[in-house]
Amino acid sequence: MGRVLSTLLFALCVFLGSSAAQAQTLRLITDAETQSMIRDFSAPLMKAAGIQNQNLPIYIVNDRRFNAFVIENGSMFINYGTILDSKTPNALKAVLAHEIGHLAGGHLQRLREQAEVQARVQAVSMLLGVGVLAAAAGQENREDIGRMASAFIIGASSASQNAFMAYRRSEESAADAAAISYLERTKQSPDGMLDVLTTLKNNQGLSAGASGYLGTHPLAEDRINQVQNRAASSPFRKKRDNKKDVERFELVKAKLTGFLERSQTVLNRYPNSDKSLAAKYARTIAGYRAGAGIGAIKQMEALVKASPSNPNFREMLGQMYYETGQPSKALSPLERAVELAPKEPEFRMIYALALADTGSQANVQEAIRQLKRVSATSPRSARPFAILARAYAKLGDEGQADLAAAEAALLNGDVGLARGLAKKAQKKLTKGTPAWLRSDDILSLT
Structure with a gap:
C-alpha cells in the first residue's frame, strides 16, 4: 500500500502539474504590486466564467519559465517568467483565462481521477518490475534480467504517460476555447491567446515535435490552428489594451526584472537611454539590489515625485528606507501607501514593522493596531501574527507575544510549537480574558 501511495503522489506531481503537492514545494514571491495586478486582471474573467468567489489565492512563482497552473481549491500559480514573456496585458489575461477555464470546466477533478487511474497502472508496472529484479537475485545473468526489468518499467510508464497526456489534450483545447469565450464576454481581443500559443511553440522547440503526447501541453501548433479559427470571427479581434493596463503591466515587468534578473539583463532591456517610468523603476531596483x-x-524619491498617486512607488521607497536602517524615514511614504491602498495587507505589515522598529512606544501601539487589522482581514496568514509577536515583545507584554507566536505557529502547521506557546501564554495572561480564552482555544485545537 505504501509503494502504491508513493507512486500515486509521484504521478500526480509529474503528470498533473497542478497538484497541491507541487504547489507546496514551489518558491513563491510575495509582491503586492504584482499580485494586485493579477487579481484585477482575473476578476472580470472569473465573473465571465461564472466563478462566484473572485478572491481566490494568487501566487507568483519564482521560476523564469513560461508556465501557470491552478489547483483544486482554486489557487492560481503563475511563474514570474510568464509575466515577463507576455508581450501585452491581453496575452497575460489570456493565460489567466485559460487557467480559469480549467477551474470552470471542472477539469482539475477529472484530471486528478484520470491521474489516479494511470498511477495505479504504473504502480502495478513498478511492482512487477521489482518482482523481476527480486527473482534475479543470486542469478548469474541478474544484470541482464535487471536491464530487462528496467526496460519494462520504463515502457509501462511511457504507455501510462501517453494515455494520460492524450486525456490532457482535450482538456487543454477546451480551456483554450473557454479562454476565448471569457475574453469576448469581457470585450477583449482573442489575439492574446494566439500570442501565448506562439510563445509556447517557441519554448517547446524541437523536443516538442517528437510527439503530441510529450509535454504538459499538446503541441502549440495544433492549438494555434484551433484558436485562429475561433478568433477570426471575433468582433473584438482588433481591440487593444487600455493605457492604464499597459502602464501597470510595464511597471510590474520592470519591477520583476529589476529584482530577479541579472544586472546586465536589466541594462540590456532598460538602457540608460530609455527615460520611461518603467525603465527608471527597473534600473532603480537593480541598483538597490546591487548595493x-x-x-x-x-x-x-524622484519616481514618487513624478507619480505621487502611485502607492507602489511609495511602498518601495519606504521599504528601501526600512531595509537600510532608517525606519523613522520609512514611516511617511509607508503611511501614504496605506492611505492610497487601504485594502493591501502587505503595505500595512511593512508599515507596522517600521513603526515597531522606531523605538517609540506610541508607534509600537500603532503597529499593533495595524497588524490586528491585517489579521482580521487575512485570518489564514501567519505573517501578521509573527510581526505582532515581535511588537508585543517590544512592549514587554510576554503573554500577548506568546499568544501571537502561537497563532503564527498554528497557521504554519507546527502544532507542537503552537501548543507549547499557548501554554506559556496562559500562564502570563489573566484567566477569563479574551486573550486567555483564545490561548485555551488553541490548546483545544492542538
Whole structure:
C-alpha cells in the first residue's frame, strides 16, 4: 500500500502539474504590486466564467519559465517568467483565462481521477518490475534480467504517460476555447491567446515535435490552428489594451526584472537611454539590489515625485528606507501607501514593522493596531501574527507575544510549537480574558 501511495503522489506531481503537492514545494514571491495586478486582471474573467468567489489565492512563482497552473481549491500559480514573456496585458489575461477555464470546466477533478487511474497502472508496472529484479537475485545473468526489468518499467510508464497526456489534450483545447469565450464576454481581443500559443511553440522547440503526447501541453501548433479559427470571427479581434493596463503591466515587468534578473539583463532591456517610468523603476531596483542604497533611494524619491498617486512607488521607497536602517524615514511614504491602498495587507505589515522598529512606544501601539487589522482581514496568514509577536515583545507584554507566536505557529502547521506557546501564554495572561480564552482555544485545537 505504501509503494502504491508513493507512486500515486509521484504521478500526480509529474503528470498533473497542478497538484497541491507541487504547489507546496514551489518558491513563491510575495509582491503586492504584482499580485494586485493579477487579481484585477482575473476578476472580470472569473465573473465571465461564472466563478462566484473572485478572491481566490494568487501566487507568483519564482521560476523564469513560461508556465501557470491552478489547483483544486482554486489557487492560481503563475511563474514570474510568464509575466515577463507576455508581450501585452491581453496575452497575460489570456493565460489567466485559460487557467480559469480549467477551474470552470471542472477539469482539475477529472484530471486528478484520470491521474489516479494511470498511477495505479504504473504502480502495478513498478511492482512487477521489482518482482523481476527480486527473482534475479543470486542469478548469474541478474544484470541482464535487471536491464530487462528496467526496460519494462520504463515502457509501462511511457504507455501510462501517453494515455494520460492524450486525456490532457482535450482538456487543454477546451480551456483554450473557454479562454476565448471569457475574453469576448469581457470585450477583449482573442489575439492574446494566439500570442501565448506562439510563445509556447517557441519554448517547446524541437523536443516538442517528437510527439503530441510529450509535454504538459499538446503541441502549440495544433492549438494555434484551433484558436485562429475561433478568433477570426471575433468582433473584438482588433481591440487593444487600455493605457492604464499597459502602464501597470510595464511597471510590474520592470519591477520583476529589476529584482530577479541579472544586472546586465536589466541594462540590456532598460538602457540608460530609455527615460520611461518603467525603465527608471527597473534600473532603480537593480541598483538597490546591487548595493547602491543611497543612490537608489534618491532615484526612488524622484519616481514618487513624478507619480505621487502611485502607492507602489511609495511602498518601495519606504521599504528601501526600512531595509537600510532608517525606519523613522520609512514611516511617511509607508503611511501614504496605506492611505492610497487601504485594502493591501502587505503595505500595512511593512508599515507596522517600521513603526515597531522606531523605538517609540506610541508607534509600537500603532503597529499593533495595524497588524490586528491585517489579521482580521487575512485570518489564514501567519505573517501578521509573527510581526505582532515581535511588537508585543517590544512592549514587554510576554503573554500577548506568546499568544501571537502561537497563532503564527498554528497557521504554519507546527502544532507542537503552537501548543507549547499557548501554554506559556496562559500562564502570563489573566484567566477569563479574551486573550486567555483564545490561548485555551488553541490548546483545544492542538
